[in-house]
Amino acid sequence: xxxxxxxxxxxxxxxxxxxxxxxxxxxxxxxxxxxxxxxxxxxxxxxxxxxxxxxxxxxxxxxxxxxxxxxxxxxxxxxxxxxxxxxxxxxxxxxxxxxxxxxxxxxxxxxxxxxxxxxxxxxxxxxxxxxxxxxxxxxxxxxxxxxxxxxxxxxxxxxxxxxxxxxxxxxxxxxxxxxxxxxxxxxxxxxxxxxxxxxxxxxxxxxxxxxxxxxxxxxxxxxxxxxxxxxxxxxxxxxxxxxxxxxxxxxxxxxxxxxxxxxxxxxxxxxxxxxxxxxxxxxxxxxxxxxxxxxxxxxxxxxxxxxxxxxxxxx
Amino acid sequence: xxxxxxxxxxxxxxxxxxxxxxxxxxxxxxxxxxxxxxxxxxxxxxxxxxxxxxxxxxxxxxxxxxxxxxxxxxxxxxxxxxxxxxxxxxxxxxxxxxxxxxxxxxxxxxxxxxxxxxxxxxxxxxxxxxxxxxxxxxxxxxxxxxxxxxxxxxxxxxxxxxxxxxxxxxxxxxxxxxxxxxxxxxxxxxxxxxxxxxxxxxxxxxxxxxxxxxxxxxxxxxxxxxxxxxxxxxxxxxxxxxxxxxxxxxxxx
Numbered sequence: 001x002x003x004x005x006x007x008x009x010x011x012x013x014x015x016x017x018x019x020x021x022x023x024x025x026x027x028x029x030x031x032x033x034x035x036x037x038x039x040x041x042x043x044x045x046x047x048x049x050x051x052x053x054x055x056x057x058x059x060x061x062x063x064x065x066x067x068x069x070x071x072x073x074x075x076x077x078x079x080x081x082x083x084x085x086x087x088x089x090x091x092x093x094x095x096x097x098x099x100x101x102x103x104x105x106x107x108x109x110x111x112x113x114x115x116x117x118x119x120x121x122x123x124x125x126x127x128x129x130x131x132x133x134x135x136x137x138x139x140x141x142x143x144x145x146x147x148x149x150x151x152x153x154x155x156x157x158x159x160x161x162x163x164x165x166x167x168x169x170x171x172x173x174x175x176x177x178x179x180x181x182x183x184x185x186x187x188x189x190x191x192x193x194x195x196x197x198x199x200x201x202x203x204x205x206x207x208x209x210x211x212x213x214x215x216x217x218x219x220x221x222x223x224x225x226x227x228x229x230x231x232x233x234x235x236x237x238x239x240x241x242x243x244x245x246x247x248x249x250x251x252x253x254x255x256x257x258x259x260x261x262x263x264x265x266x267x268x269x270x271x272x273x274x275x276x277x278x279x280x281x282x283x284x285x286x287x288x289x290x291x292x293x294x295x296x297x298x299x300x301x302x303x304x305x306x307x308x309x310x311x312x313x314x315x
Numbered sequence: 316x317x318x319x320x321x322x323x324x325x326x327x328x329x330x331x332x333x334x335x336x337x338x339x340x341x342x343x344x345x346x347x348x349x350x351x352x353x354x355x356x357x358x359x360x361x362x363x364x365x366x367x368x369x370x371x372x373x374x375x376x377x378x379x380x381x382x383x384x385x386x387x388x389x390x391x392x393x394x395x396x397x398x399x400x401x402x403x404x405x406x407x408x409x410x411x412x413x414x415x416x417x418x419x420x421x422x423x424x425x426x427x428x429x430x431x432x433x434x435x436x437x438x439x440x441x442x443x444x445x446x447x448x449x450x451x452x453x454x455x456x457x458x459x460x461x462x463x464x465x466x467x468x469x470x471x472x473x474x475x476x477x478x479x480x481x482x483x484x485x486x487x488x489x490x491x492x493x494x495x496x497x498x499x500x501x502x503x504x505x506x507x508x509x510x511x512x513x514x515x516x517x518x519x520x521x522x523x524x525x526x527x528x529x530x531x532x533x534x535x536x537x538x539x540x541x542x543x544x545x546x547x548x549x550x551x552x553x554x555x556x557x558x559x560x561x562x563x564x565x566x567x568x
Contacts, residue, residue, distance in 0.1 A: 011568075048417040052566040074419040084414035088332045089325065097325055101418045145414070 001026045001183040002047065002153060007056035009042050016042045017207040020056070027180045031198030032187035039207040040187040041081055044157050047185070048078045060153050074103060077146035081157040083138055084145070087131035091122055091141050094130055095148050102149035116144040119174055136167040143171065147178070154178065156186040160193060172197050225250060225264045227292035230275055233285030235259045242282060246274050262292065326432045329405070330398075339397040343440065346390050347383070351447045354379045376458035377536075380448060384465045384535050387444070388528070391469075391476060392505060396497035398436065399480025400490045402429045403562075407488035422562040430481055430555060437473045441466065461537040468534025471547035472527065476501060478551040478558070485561040501527075504550070 002024035009016045017039035024030045032040050045051040047058050049065045049072060058065045063072040086094055095113045104112050117123045120140040125133055130141060139162060146154055159175065160168045175197055178184060188194060194201045195215050203211045203218070211218055232239065235258075243263055244252040248271055251264035265271045272289060279286045330336045358378050365373075403426075406412040415425055448462055483497035484490075508526025523529045530543040 045413075050413055050417050050566070070419045070421070073417055076417065078414070078417045080410065080413045080417075082410040082413070084409070084411040086325065086329065086409070086411060088329050093325075098414065098418075101415065101420065103419050 001028075001061060002030075002155075002185060003057075003059040004043065004047065005057040005059075007043065007046055007053045007058060009039075009046060009051065010054040015207060017204075020204070020207070020209050022202050022209060022212055024183050024185055026183055028199045029175065029179050029184045029186065029197055031194035031201040032185055032204065033191065033194050033201050034187075034189065034204035036189060038204045040189075040204060041157055042207075043204070044078075044155050044185070044187060048076060048155055049073055075152050077149065077151040077154045079142050079146040079154075079156045079159055081161075083142040085130045085138060085141060087129065090127050090129055091117070091133070091144075092126045094141065095144055098145045099148045102151075104149050112148050112150070115150075116148040119147065119177070120144040121170060121174075136163045139163055139167075140171065143174065152182060154182050154184040154186075156184065158188060159186055160188070160190070168193075225267060226269055226271075228263045228265070228272055228275060229255055229288070229290055229292050230261045230263060230279060230286070231255070231257065231288035232259050232261070232279055233287055235261070235284065239279065239282050239284050242278050243275065246271060246278065248274075259287070326402075326429070327436065330401070330436070333401075335397060339394050340440070343390060343394050344443070347387055347444060347447070350383055350386050351379075354383050355451075374458055374461070375451075375455060376448075376461050379451070380462060380465065381535050383447070384469065385532065387469070388472060388531055389505075391473065392498070392501045395437075395473070395476040395480045395501065396483065396494040398433055399477055399484050399497060400494035401484070402433060402481055403484040403558075404488050404490045404493040408490075416562075416565075423559045426481065426485075426555060426558050426562060430478065433477050433481065434474065437477060438470075441469055441473070458537075464537045464539050465535050467539060468531050468543070471534070471544055472531055475527070475547040475550040475554075478554040479504075482554040482558040482561065485558045 004020055004022050007020040008018045020039070020043055022030070032043070034040050042051065046053045047060060047065060049069045052066060060072040061075040063075070065072045086097070089097065092113060095116060096109055099109045099112050100106075114123075117126055120143050122137060122140050122144055125137055125141075130138065133141065139159070143156070143159060146156065156175070160171050163171060172193070175184065175186065179199075186193075186197065198215075200212065200214050201218060202209055230243070240252050240254075240261060243249060243261060246263075248265045248269045249263055250266060251262075253262050253264070254260065255262050263271060263275055272291070276286060276289055279289075358375060361378065362369075403412070406415060416422070445466070448457055451457060479500050480494075480497040483500060484493045486496060487493050504525065504527045507522050508529045524546070530546045533540055533543050
């Protein structure tokens with residue numbers, strides 16, 4: 001549904017993205033994750049036809065964005081990073097303008113506006129000037145603009161930026177509601193967002209795709225050990241020693257909180273039963289015992305730092 | 316056309332949401348009104364001196380309106396960049412151009428729509444300015460042929476001016492800079508005829524062929540020549556083309 005094939009983009013001497021390739025399957029929500037300046041916006045601008053690629057090919061709904069731009073753009077809804085709002089119009093007028101611009105049939109414009117406003121929860125501010133809306137509402141008007149012509153493909157650049165937590169949840173629900181009927185690419189540098197909304201994640205750093213996979217698989221691939229967190233009432237040095245002596249334990253380190261110990265074991269080993277027995281036998285007072293999953297932050301940082309470490313010798 | 320009218324409403328709303336449009340229009344009407352007043356005053360004096368026996372070629376329309384519209388072109392040179400400066404620049408600054416460009420419309424359609432919008436606005440200005448000759452038509456007979464030729468000239472000249480201003484607006488996201496570029500281009504085409512004396516015979520012809528004022532004075536003196544019409548239309552076409560190229564080039568920047 002969305003195809004990026006070896007895309008590169010040069011700004012003067014600087015290569016903003018190089019060799020970016022990925023595919024979004026119909027109906028899926030693809031997360032585009034990376035630090036600021038990684039090339040997310042550049043890639044999205046190429047997909048929307050705003051920028052031409054220096055090399056490579058991009059297609060939306062099987063239409064090449066350079067050779068058949070109008071066909072591709074007709075099937076595309078785009079929320080740019082900076083909201084493209086006309087302050088002097090009301091929300092309803094603005095959406096009417098966008099609907100006509102996107103080629104919505106004249107008689108259906110009213111319905112299209114109402115649908116988009118209901119989905120994004122802006123019906124109550126429909127007749128206020130965009131200029132006077134709060135940041136959260138402006139963001140929602142921006143999203144309504146992207147879906148007003150009901151395009152099969154949505155490209156959303158940081159759709160939840162500058163919103164409060166409650167609004168973020170609402171917008172995420174709107175986006176999740178579009179899953180299945182729409183193919184969506186959304187970019188974010190907020191990591192939990194990718195886990196909350198996306199089916200798959202593309203991690204991009206310094207203009208290159210570092211990984212494409214589901215979050216679970218990314219985490220599994222990067223996990224080098226099984227970590228278990230133990231919290232006890234009466235910690236002492238001997239307990240640490242006894243845990244380290246367990247068969248299969250590789251590392252025992254103090255945790256962040258008081259009385260916390262992290263036991264690291266080889267991949268695939270489950271030491272929870274042995275750990276529990278050891279703690280109870282030592283009389284340390286077991287309070288908590290749980291496996292430590294890798295957070296997306298960890299996955300992300302490891303991918304990104306890994307990439308940087310590989311770059312350094314060449315530089 | 317429907318789409319055009321919709322954009323026009325939006326464009327007008329935006330234009331009149333800033334005080335600059337009111338200032339510019341007020342300037343246009345005050346200056347023209349003053350010139351009109353002065354020229355009618357001068358005409359009255361002339362009539363009194365003739366003591367009721369006008370020569371056979373005496374033409375009130377030529378005495379009052381030919382200089383009036385000649386001067387009006389100079390006012391338009393100042394006004395047009397103000398009308399066109401925000402057309403693209405403001406959309407760039409507000410980042411709404413990203414929405415427009417990623418919509419299923421071509422760059423030429425985007426630019427032509429904006430051009431038609433501002434031509435419509437300019438048309439309204441001309442219609443309002445027609446109050447001046449119409450007010451005199453109530454009390455005397457006017458040379459309608461001459462006025463028709465002059466207004467044809469104004470429409471053609473406006474079409475060229477607006478295309479130049481619109482092109483200037485595609486170059487920069489700062490409205491003031493766009494207005495300055497537009498004014499500089501117009502001024503260049505305006506004064507290019509002034510250098511005629513300095514140039515040799517061949518150069519004289521070329522410079523006069525490029526000069527806005529030379530082509531307009533033909534029309535303002537009642538001579539409707541296709542050469543002059545073609546001059547203004549090709550000037551408009553050329554700068555519209557440059558504007559479309561400028562929009563297209565952005566993708567590759």
